[in-house]
Amino acid sequence: MDKSGASAYVYAKASGMLANSFVGPRAVKLFQAKSLSELWTLVFDTQVPLVPEVMLAQQLERKAEERFIADFSMLLGCYSKPEPVSLALLQYYDFCNIKDIAHAIMDKQPVPENLVDIGKHSMLNLKAYPDIAKITEGSPLSWYKKVPERAEQKDVDHRLDAQYMHSLWAACQKIPAYEREPVEKLIKEELVLNNCLWAIRLKNYYGMSDEEIKAQLVPLHDVADENDPLAGEAVKLLKFAFDTPSDWEKWKYADFLNPAEPGVPWFIDPRYVQQKAKVAMNKRALKLFHQHPFTDCVLVTWFKIKQYEMDCIRTAAEGLRLLVNEQQVKDFAGVVE
Numbered sequence: 001m002d003k004s005g006a007s008a009y010v011y012a013k014a015s016g017m018l019a020n021s022f023v024g025p026r027a028v029k030l031f032q033a034k035s036l037s038e039l040w041t042l043v044f045d046t047q048v049p050l051v052p053e054v055m056l057a058q059q060l061e062r063k064a065e066e067r068f069i070a071d072f073s074m075l076l077g078c079y080s081k082p083e084p085v086s087l088a089l090l091q092y093y094d095f096c097n098i099k100d101i102a103h104a105i106m107d108k109q110p111v112p113e114n115l116v117d118i119g120k121h122s123m124l125n126l127k128a129y130p131d132i133a134k135i136t137e138g139s140p141l142s143w144y145k146k147v148p149e150r151a152e153q154k155d156v157d158h159r160l161d162a163q164y165m166h167s168l169w170a171a172c173q174k175i176p177a178y179e180r181e182p183v184e185k186l187i188k189e190e191l192v193l194n195n196c197l198w199a200i201r202l203k204n205y206y207g208m209s210d211e212e213i214k215a216q217l218v219p220l221h222d223v224a225d226e227n228d229p230l231a232g233e234a235v236k237l238l239k240f241a242f243d244t245p246s247d248w249e250k251w252k253y254a255d256f257l258n259p260a261e262p263g264v265p266w267f268i269d270p271r272y273v274q275q276k277a278k279v280a281m282n283k284r285a286l287k288l289f290h291q292h293p294f295t296d297c298v299l300v301t302w303f304k305i306k307q308y309e310m311d312c313i314r315t316a317a318e319g320l321r322l323l324v325n326e327q328q329v330k331d332f333a334g335v336v337e
Helices: 003-019 024-032 036-044 053-076 084-090 092-106 132-136 150-172 177-206 210-216 232-237 270-291 297-321 326-333
Strands: none
Touching (some): 003 297, 024 297, 024 326, 036 053, 092 150, 150 177, 177 210, 177 297, 270 297
């Protein structure tokens, strides 16, 4: 199948999948389930495994993720040569896997059960466990030849994060110029927000200095300064007082801030900001999916939409397991009826 034929098929197939997914108005159904068993039947329409509640929640989340990966891989397989940006998105799981693998080897544990197998699209040879040099051999991660010492882990993980973000950005640049803009904007926004959230966490939770935080950001260029396309917004927010809401009024993402209540001390809440950002990015992806059919934007936005669906499934499952009020769980997920 040539690329134009494959793109038409993929758009039709992906549209049908979204119609049956828990996205947009259908997402609320996830939070109406009264038990994990009911949620399982809703999501999979299959017999519920006879396991304890804690294990059922874990199996539900894992099975949903496996289905998501399988569906995305199927869509990728419609192309004789998948576009680099779609592969880069999927290979996010390789970067997560290598971190989990390193921790397991460090602790002399068997292969972690939570690894996400992306099949033939993986950069890693998972069968070579626990030889990490062979696991990464011949891949862009071949520099990761030994398990780092615990004191080095933070710096090595930062290098992995930077490599993933740069590979995703580089993949965007390979999209034909006439259809690159919507994908590039969406990916850029995600990478900018990742830097902002990381900066807020490092300041809030660890009390790092501005210079220490800048060293932990991922700039597009060599230095994290206010002019950098990816790290600039994160550098700018370091000027704000983290307990003074008025300082943040002109921030680019002020709409994502946790609200201030009269007479109650306010501190920026990175968890709140992250969730609001996820909801906003999901709405944008849903809109772009239909605005740019038969282009690379379809698979990119489909991936992002389904990732948000995965977040909602996890949130619904954890809410049921922990007996959290339905409305509270929906509010946290940003789902409205």
